[in-house]
Amino acid sequence: MATYDELGATYARTRRPDPRIAAQIDAALGDVTDVINVGAGTGSYEPPRTVLAVEPSRVMIAQRPPGSAPAVQGVAEHLPLRDDATDAVMALLTVHHWTGLAAGIRELRRVARRRVVVLTWDQRIFRERFWLVRDYLPKAAAFDDTRATPAERLIELLGGARQEPVPVPHDCVDGFAAAYWRRPGAYLDPQVRAGISLLAQTGDDAIASGLARLADDLATGRWHARHAELLTRDTIDVGYRLLVADL
Numbered sequence: 001m002a003t004y005d006e007l008g009a010t011y012a013r014t015r016r017p018d019p020r021i022a023a024q025i026d027a028a029l030g031d032v033t034d035v036i037n038v039g040a041g042t043g044s045y046e047p048p049r050t051v052l053a054v055e056p057s058r059v060m061i062a063q064r065p066p067g068s069a070p071a072v073q074g075v076a077e078h079l080p081l082r083d084d085a086t087d088a089v090m091a092l093l094t095v096h097h098w099t100g101l102a103a104g105i106r107e108l109r110r111v112a113r114r115r116v117v118v119l120t121w122d123q124r125i126f127r128e129r130f131w132l133v134r135d136y137l138p139k140a141a142a143f144d145d146t147r148a149t150p151a152e153r154l155i156e157l158l159g160g161a162r163q164e165p166v167p168v169p170h171d172c173v174d175g176f177a178a179a180y181w182r183r184p185g186a187y188l189d190p191q192v193r194a195g196i197s198l199l200a201q202t203g204d205d206a207i208a209s210g211l212a213r214l215a216d217d218l219a220t221g222r223w224h225a226r227h228a229e230l231l232t233r234d235t236i237d238v239g240y241r242l243l244v245a246d247l
């Protein structure tokens with residue numbers, strides 16, 4: 001499987017923090033004093049109280065904005081940190097990339113004194129509600145089935161957590177998989193797809209016919225006719241979830 005040293009070269013072009021999602025993550029972190037970001041990528045959603053980022057990919061670390069918290073190269077499964085090193089740990093849109101989920105979550109809990117915040121998605125809801133994978137890209141949906149972890153399993157590993165839906169705004173700034181739910185033409189742009197691991201890792205061959213069908217449905221107006229109700233909405237819940245575990 002490709003790593004972010006291969007996938008991530010243009011990540012920061014399309015994957016910038018969305019302010020509404022940032023506010024939700026910040027509220028979930030609450031009154032903690034210091035935060036370590038694991039699977040930090042280019043540093044999206046790091047509040048000013050972030051003291052360290054842990055990220056395996058040099059290509060991603062190189063795209064962190066000047067003035068970001070210091071970053072060390074490392075993986076969640078073996079955090080180069082002492083027990084109780086920080087008030088809170090966050091791991092955003094990353095756990096599905098880990099090779100050892102249970103070991104990684106154990107490490108987050110070892111290192112955090114008070115809180116662990118995980119942003120993930122519920123694959124059952126995502127498959128049902130997100131038109132792109134449901135109607136056009138079944139192979140991408142099948143690929144996600146292999147890497148998504150049910151929220152219940154993550155909550156168990158976290159030793160209990162509350163779950164908050166993360167609605168996706170229609171003009172979401174962070175170009176993750178469902179970000180363009182009301183801007184369907186964006187999925188035809190290779191640069192947009194390069195920032196979405198679901199599409200980049202499923203591979204162009206497996207999604208080409210679905211994208212051609214989408215292009216056709218957009219050109220004929222079929223997509224807009226079918227999704228008239230969607231076009232009236234400002235946000236959508238397609239299964240993104242914030243898990244907040246108090247230790």
Ligand SMILES: C[S@@+](CC[C@H](N)C(=O)[O-])C[C@H]1O[C@@H](n2cnc3c(N)ncnc32)[C@H](O)[C@@H]1O
Nearest residue numbers: 004039040041044057075076092093094097098
């Ligand atoms: C979709 S990006 C998310 C980055 C960032 N958290 C964000 O929200 O933009 C997933 C990140 O997880 C990292 N990653 C992959 N395997 C990892 C592991 N075993 N431990 C920690 N991070 C990992 C990747 O290198 C990549 O930067």
